[in-house]
Amino acid sequence: MLSENLKWYFPSSVSQAVELIQKPGVILHAGGTRILKTQSKNIVGLVDVGNLKLNYIKFKNNSFHIGSATTFNDVIKFSKENNCLKMLGAALSQAASTPLRNRITVGGSLKDFPLWSNLYAPLITIDAKIEIRGDKSGIYSVEEYVSDGIIKSKHIIKEIIVPENENIIWKVKRFALLKFEYPLFNIAIAFKMNGKIIEDAKLVITGVKNRFKRFKKAEKFLTGQKLSNNLSDEIEKFIEPKFVSDYKYSASYKETVAKVYFNELLSEIIRENL
Numbered sequence: 001m002l003s004e005n006l007k008w009y010f011p012s013s014v015s016q017a018v019e020l021i022q023k024p025g026v027i028l029h030a031g032g033t034r035i036l037k038t039q040s041k042n043i044v045g046l047v048d049v050g051n052l053k054l055n056y057i058k059f060k061n062n063s064f065h066i067g068s069a070t071t072f073n074d075v076i077k078f079s080k081e082n083n084c085l086k087m088l089g090a091a092l093s094q095a096a097s098t099p100l101r102n103r104i105t106v107g108g109s110l111k112d113f114p115l116w117s118n119l120y121a122p123l124i125t126i127d128a129k130i131e132i133r134g135d136k137s138g139i140y141s142v143e144e145y146v147s148d149g150i151i152k153s154k155h156i157i158k159e160i161i162v163p164e165n166e167n168i169i170w171k172v173k174r175f176a177l178l179k180f181e182y183p184l185f186n187i188a189i190a191f192k193m194n195g196k197i198i199e200d201a202k203l204v205i206t207g208v209k210n211r212f213k214r215f216k217k218a219e220k221f222l223t224g225q226k227l228s229n230n231l232s233d234e235i236e237k238f239i240e241p242k243f244v245s246d247y248k249y250s251a252s253y254k255e256t257v258a259k260v261y262f263n264e265l266l267s268e269i270i271r272e273n274l
């Protein structure tokens with residue numbers, strides 16, 4: 001249950017919001033989908049992000065800038081209407097349900113980083129960056145944001161910066177036994193191509209131990225290779241996701257399914273682009 005004396009704040013600037021969240025128990029409220037679910041008694045104040053003008057998607061300096069208050073469905077719509085940000089659009093359209101995607105924001109989702117996140121894997125594979133204000137103000141790669149513990153500091157995410165790259169081939173996939181279940185893991189694969197040669201490869205999974213895993217040995221092996229049918233079998237040995245068992249599924253079950261999914265996705269991406 002949320003506290004009965006919960007106080008709401010409606011700042012009109014990012015700097016005011018940063019100041020407010022320095023108070024103990026005062027946190028940002030974006031889509032509210034996580035806050036409503038956890039209803040932590042420790043929350044004494046909520047800072048609404050609605051007046052901060054952070055709901056936008058702009059293109060400048062060869063990158064897309066997605067304001068943190070932009071919802072999943074805003075991104076999906078923008079992607080379809082402008083024929084861009086396709087990998088992100090496809091990944092986010094697999095998340096939750098339409099009403100939830102109308103609420104869930106990219107900023108709340110990044111700070112929250114649930115095990116079932118549809119956002120993280122594609123963002124890491126496409127080298128996205130995040131601009132934050134507050135403790136540790138700056139621009140960080142999505143990977144640094146998590147690995148260096150910046151995610152735990154008191155800050156507001158201002159925007160996500162996604163570089164435009166037309167020479168990318170990609171696949172995303174979530175795994176849930178039932179469509180309406182939280183996915184157990186999400187996979188994203190992206191190859192930067194020069195003709196039929198893989199110039200750079202990124203293979204990422206979320207939902208695993210330590211939140212996410214990049215398969216760097218597989219990426220190294222693939223870089224510089226020409227697309228060919230046997231690549232997916234050759235990198236199988238490098239794909240070793242580690243999961244934690246939960247009340248429904250054992251770690252080894254999830255590991256087996258994840259390996260199969262990687263193999264399938266790699267075969268598809270190669271077949272479609274040979």
Ligand SMILES: Cc1cc2nc3c(=O)[nH]c(=O)nc-3n(C[C@H](O)[C@H](O)[C@H](O)COP(=O)(O)OP(=O)(O)OC[C@H]3O[C@@H](n4cnc5c(N)ncnc54)[C@H](O)[C@@H]3O)c2cc1C
Nearest residue numbers: 028030031032033034035096105107108109111117118157
């Ligand atoms: C039934 C259900 C199913 C779901 N399924 C999926 C799914 O399949 N895939 C998926 O990706 N997600 C899914 N979600 C969403 C996910 O679980 C979180 O609820 C969501 O990511 C939180 O986003 P929000 O905008 O609602 O954040 P809020 O609930 O408003 O906030 C979450 C946290 O982020 C902080 N925060 C908010 N905005 C910012 C900001 N700009 N900067 C810094 N910190 C901020 C808040 O203080 C809070 O700590 C689902 C949610 C529900 C309820």
